[in-house]
Amino acid sequence: MSADPWQTAEIPGPMKALIITKPVIVSGMLKKAKRAIMVVGHEAAEIDFGGERAIDYAIRMAKALQIPVVATAHIAGEFVKRGCDQVWWMPAVDIGNRLQDPDWQGLDGKGQYDLAIFMGITYYMEWTILSGLKHLALHLKTVSLDRHYQPHAFWSFPNISLEEWQKNLKEILNQLEKRL
Amino acid sequence: MRKRNVHIKLDRLKSDLTEISGLEISIGKAIEEEWAEPLGPTPCPSLATLRDWDLKLLQRYKPFYMPYCDVCCLCTMGKCDLTQGKKGACGLDICAQQSRVVLIACCIGAATHTAHARHLVEYLIEKYGCDSPIDVGADVGVEVEAPVTRLVYGEKPKTLGDLEDVLNYLENQITHLLSVAHTGQEGSKLDFESKVFHAGMIDQVGMEVADIAQISAYGLPKADPNAPLVETGMGAIDSTKPVILVIGHNVPPATQIIDYLGEKDLMGSVEVAGICCTAHDLTRYNPRAKIVGPISWQLRFIRSGFSDVIVVDEQCIRTDVLAEAQRTMTPVIATSEKNCLGLPNRTQDPVDQIVSDLVEGRSPGAVIFDTEKVGEVAVRVSMLLSPRRMKFKVIPDLAKVIEETKRCAQCSNAPCRKACPNDLPIPDAMHQASESILEGLANLYDLCIGCGRCESACTNDLPIHSYIIGASKKIVNEEKFKVRVGRGAVQDVEIRKVGGPIVLGEIPGVIALVGCANYPNGGIEVAQMAEEFAKRRYIVMSSGCAAMSIGMYCDEEGKTLYEQFPGEFDAGGIVNVGSCVANSHIAGAAIKIASIFAKRKLRGNYEEIADYIHNRVGAVGIAWGAMSQKAASIASGFWRLGVPVIVGPHGSKYRRMLLGRKDKVKDWYAYDTRTGEKVFVGPCPEHLFYAAETKEEAMVMAAKLCMRPNDTPRGRAIKLYNYIDLHKKLYGVMPDDLHLFVRRDADLPITIKDEVMKILKEKDWKENVIPDPTLLPRLIRGKGGLTDER
Ligand code: SF4
Ligand code: SF4
Numbered sequence: 001m002s003a004d005p006w007q008t009a010e011i012p013g014p015m016k017a018l019i020i021t022k023p024v025i026v027s028g029m030l031k032k033a034k035r036a037i038m039v040v041g042h043e044a045a046e047i048d049f050g051g052e053r054a055i056d057y058a059i060r061m062a063k064a065l066q067i068p069v070v071a072t073a074h075i076a077g078e079f080v081k082r083g084c085d086q087v088w089w090m091p092a093v094d095i096g097n098r099l100q101d102p103d104w105q106g107l108d109g110k111g112q113y114d115l116a117i118f119m120g121i122t123y124y125m126e127w128t129i130l131s132g133l134k135h136l137a138l139h140l141k142t143v144s145l146d147r148h149y150q151p152h153a154f155w156s157f158p159n160i161s162l163e164e165w166q167k168n169l170k171e172i173l174n175q176l177e178k179r180l
Numbered sequence: 181m182r183k184r185n186v187h188i189k190l191d192r193l194k195s196d197l198t199e200i201s202g203l204e205i206s207i208g209k210a211i212e213e214e215w216a217e218p219l220g221p222t223p224c225p226s227l228a229t230l231r232d233w234d235l236k237l238l239q240r241y242k243p244f245y246m247p248y249c250d251v252c253c254l255c256t257m258g259k260c261d262l263t264q265g266k267k268g269a270c271g272l273d274i275c276a277q278q279s280r281v282v283l284i285a286c287c288i289g290a291a292t293h294t295a296h297a298r299h300l301v302e303y304l305i306e307k308y309g310c311d312s313p314i315d316v317g318a319d320v321g322v323e324v325e326a327p328v329t330r331l332v333y334g335e336k337p338k339t340l341g342d343l344e345d346v347l348n349y350l351e352n353q354i355t356h357l358l359s360v361a362h363t364g365q366e367g368s369k370l371d372f373e374s375k376v377f378h379a380g381m382i383d384q385v386g387m388e389v390a391d392i393a394q395i396s397a398y399g400l401p402k403a404d405p406n407a408p409l410v411e412t413g414m415g416a417i418d419s420t421k422p423v424i425l426v427i428g429h430n431v432p433p434a435t436q437i438i439d440y441l442g443e444k445d446l447m448g449s450v451e452v453a454g455i456c457c458t459a460h461d462l463t464r465y466n467p468r469a470k471i472v473g474p475i476s477w478q479l480r481f482i483r484s485g486f487s488d489v490i491v492v493d494e495q496c497i498r499t500d501v502l503a504e505a506q507r508t509m510t511p512v513i514a515t516s517e518k519n520c521l522g523l524p525n526r527t528q529d530p531v532d533q534i535v536s537d538l539v540e541g542r543s544p545g546a547v548i549f550d551t552e553k554v555g556e557v558a559v560r561v562s563m564l565l566s567p568r569r570m571k572f573k574v575i576p577d578l579a580k581v582i583e584e585t586k587r588c589a590q591c592s593n594a595p596c597r598k599a600c601p602n603d604l605p606i607p608d609a610m611h612q613a614s615e616s617i618l619e620g621l622a623n624l625y626d627l628c629i630g631c632g633r634c635e636s637a638c639t640n641d642l643p644i645h646s647y648i649i650g651a652s653k654k655i656v657n658e659e660k661f662k663v664r665v666g667r668g669a670v671q672d673v674e675i676r677k678v679g680g681p682i683v684l685g686e687i688p689g690v691i692a693l694v695g696c697a698n699y700p701n702g703g704i705e706v707a708q709m710a711e712e713f714a715k716r717r718y719i720v721m722s723s724g725c726a727a728m729s730i731g732m733y734c735d736e737e738g739k740t741l742y743e744q745f746p747g748e749f750d751a752g753g754i755v756n757v758g759s760c761v762a763n764s765h766i767a768g769a770a771i772k773i774a775s776i777f778a779k780r781k782l783r784g785n786y787e788e789i790a791d792y793i794h795n796r797v798g799a800v801g802i803a804w805g806a807m808s809q810k811a812a813s814i815a816s817g818f819w820r821l822g823v824p825v826i827v828g829p830h831g832s833k834y835r836r837m838l839l840g841r842k843d844k845v846k847d848w849y850a851y852d853t854r855t856g857e858k859v860f861v862g863p864c865p866e867h868l869f870y871a872a873e874t875k876e877e878a879m880v881m882a883a884k885l886c887m888r889p890n891d892t893p894r895g896r897a898i899k900l901y902n903y904i905d906l907h908k909k910l911y912g913v914m915p916d917d918l919h920l921f922v923r924r925d926a927d928l929p930i931t932i933k934d935e936v937m938k939i940l941k942e943k944d945w946k947e948n949v950i951p952d953p954t955l956l957p958r959l960i961r962g963k964g965g966l967t968d969e970r
Contacts, residue, residue, distance in 0.1 A: 007598055042874050073872075076913045081912065089913075091881065135247050159593075
């Protein structure tokens with residue numbers, strides 16, 4: 001599987017994300033994390049899998065892992081509407097800025113996170129934020145669960161089809177929800 | 181009399197000061213003291229003069245770096261891998277490297293505006309004389325004619341000749357600033373950032389010089405809120421006539437086209453239409469000229485074959501304009517030394533010969549530096565060529581689009597889509613088109629920024645952008661709008677009227693929609709933002725491509741926003757100041773509030789005025805499609821004044837944000853000048869530079885960023901109402917940070933008082949004082965150095 005950025009020229013440099021070849025990589029990593037957080041952008045509320053939206057998967061994942069979600073852009077209400085009570089909201093660059101600060105004590109004041117899962121932020125903007133975190137947040141691992149390769153994440157899917165993406169997300173959820 | 185550490189052009193010395201020609205005064209020029217206002221502490225600041233102020237801002241608004249590249253390749257010791265804390269061969273780390281690149285970008289921006297100003301001033305002096313007066317609105321009582329120049333340079337320019345002295349200072353500073361980016365100069369990221377601010381401030385003066393020179397000499401609208409409406413859009417161009425297209429930012433050659441048409445009584449026979457800021461300035465010069473559209477309209481208009489001749493000056497012109505023009509058999513006239521396009525220099529040749537060569541196709545274009553000659557050649561070529569060209573176009577008609585899209589291979593890795601900055605679903609649209617369904621392609625029309633990258637990437641060399649335009653024929657034909665001509669400065673009397681309501685917060689804010697057209701979802705988002713804020717009785721200002729986008733949408737009655745809202749600098753106005761260089765009037769308005777309304781000393785008194793603006797003037801810039809280096813330097817000029825700037829998602833590629841941390845209470849204290857005490861003022865404004873993901877997010881943030889520590893309770897209540905209302909409407913929930921913005925009961929908007937109070941109680945909110953705020957200890961009363969005489 002080739003690790004090419006979704007937008008051809010958005011090449012990073014010497015460090016590139018590892019490819020998530022199997023959903024178990026993600027579920028394993030999520031289970032291992034001590035303090036994980038999800039960051040979900042506005043596209044998650046728009047991407048339609050035919051009835052379900054990407055945001056529904058994000059909510060299920062956050063619930064299964066009992067981790068907080070930061071809704072970026074203007075989609076906080078979409079989470080609330082769906083009954084998600086683990087949601088905080090702030091601009092994407094704000095959560096990026098806090099995650100790179102080793103002294104940030106997290107949304108609950110209990111300490112910085114060690115794993116951040118990203119989904120649904122406009123490709124090139126998520127790209128730049130993940131770049132900031134790759135360079136400056138050495139305490140943090142980042143995972144992109146978008147369907148396009150994000151070279152600045154620590155782990156990312158390669159460029160995959162909508163169907164393949166949905167299948168992968170479902171599989172990750174199955175493995176996480178099995179734990180419950 | 182005092183000395184300035186600047187260089188002076190020798191020929192100017194000889195002509196103006198013949199009695200001392202030959203004298204060695206290249207390090208300083210005597211300046212007459214004629215201005216009663218005493219000189220402030222920082223006239224003509226050099227690189228580090230305002231460093232303390234910058235560091236104060238940067239302490240609050242720390243850079244969040246988002247490196248755009250992991251390496252540095254600026255010297256031959258590199259490439260250096262700077263990932264995860266590694267240093268380059270010179271010792272620089274990734275953060276300082278990002279700041280260094282931002283500095284280079286801002287130097288490019290400042291140099292571009294300043295060089296533009298230099299060219300204009302020299303040209304206008306030659307045409308109208310050195311003593312030609314500066315007048316940006318004397319008839320309507322504009323006395324503070326050059327607020328940015330007065331503030332930074334410390335002088336009142338009275339004539340075009342005076343502007344040369346100002347430019348000497350700017351050029352000197354830009355040279356120093358650029359030298360900072362050399363390998364082994366500055367090593368601190370924050371010092372780089374301080375110099376970024378300096379470049380922005382210099383840029384603001386450069387823009388002001390350019391615009392006041394052209395307003396004064398050309399008689400462009402002088403602070404006129406009722407400047408005329410001009411026709412805009414591709415559908416507004418009468419293609420039955422010869423058409424001259426002007427592209428760029430520097431208007432003299434275009435004015436000569438109008439003058440020549442006037443002289444020959446041909447004004448009604450030839451269409452003169454512009455793209456980008458030359459279009460703004462040309463319509464300011466003569467509102468019978470037309471605006472085609474913003475920068476992103478270049479390919480679509482050229483390929484549509486409307487233009488019979490294209491005249492380019494400088495900045496933001498497609499560098500492949502000549503190749504594109506050749507496809508439609510349109511000759512190109514290049515008029516700026518900065519942009520010769522590989523064409524032969526025909527400046528000295530007889531007009532008849534140039535015209536003949538261009539009309540007969542013996543040459544694809546010509547460089548002509550003599551603007552009068554440009555006027556004549558352009559008109560004559562357009563008239564002779566128009567019947568021959570028959571508006572030859574390369575945009576296919578609908579049948580051809582359907583036929584040609586069948587050649588799309590539906591490549592599995594979609595190189596066209598992957599090249600598209602806006603990730604537009606090109607292969608799907610191509611497939612639909614090949615089956616005679618053209619909606620898919622037409623739906624891309626508004627979202628496409630006309631970059632042409634998809635075509636370069638297409639494995640089958642398909643002209644995808646042309647297909648989008650071809651499939652959107654109906655939209656193109658109906659593209660007829662009205663834009664209010666750039667009015668120039670804000671009147672002193674307007675400032676007197678609204679200065680109080682702005683500073684007290686009763687006008688909830690000034691929202692400046694500026695910058696290029698690199699929009700993530702089309703220009704309509706800019707128009708929607710303008711409409712929302714104008715309806716909420718903010719003052720909406722605009723310039724450049726954004727000002728065009730605001731005018732390119734109509735309501736059900738067919739009226740554009742410029743026809744629906746007045747052009748006054750007042751609540752509910754939509755104020756188009758003009759081209760990029762007219763951005764200086766937006767900064768100028770904020771500065772004039774401090775000077776005219778609050779009577780703060782202006783002259784060479786940067787820190788105090790910036791402190792005033794930062795704490796009291798609820799202004800926010802939104803550069804939704806910011807693209808260029810000039811946009812970067814324009815933004816940085818506002819940062820140094822303490823005015824926050826929001827950019828669209830593409831703006832995240834500017835490599836770093838300047839973000840406040842509202843969760844860090846200690847960051848949000850200011851002095852109360854009355855007591856000297858440090859008081860909590862809340863995160864007002866929360867950020868200095870910030871990229872929003874969506875239009876909705878930008879609008880909510882803009883409303884929030886308008887809050888200032890100085891707001892009266894009534895003013896704060898109005899601002900809070902707008903913030904809360906927009907948040908509820910666009911986010912679908914109440915804001916979660918109201919406890920940081922409510923200082924006392926009276927700040928609460930009456931209609932939602934109970935709802936907000938409940939939230940405040942949950943957050944353990946306590947009342948706070950409303951200070952007379954400053955970040956400068958020297959302004960504390962009783963501690964010496966107070967300059968506030970109110
Ligand atoms: S020309 Fe339009 S469709 Fe093509 S890459 Fe540029 S923005 Fe995308
Ligand atoms: S690259 Fe060209 S041929 Fe391939 S899918 Fe895109 S438009 Fe079709």
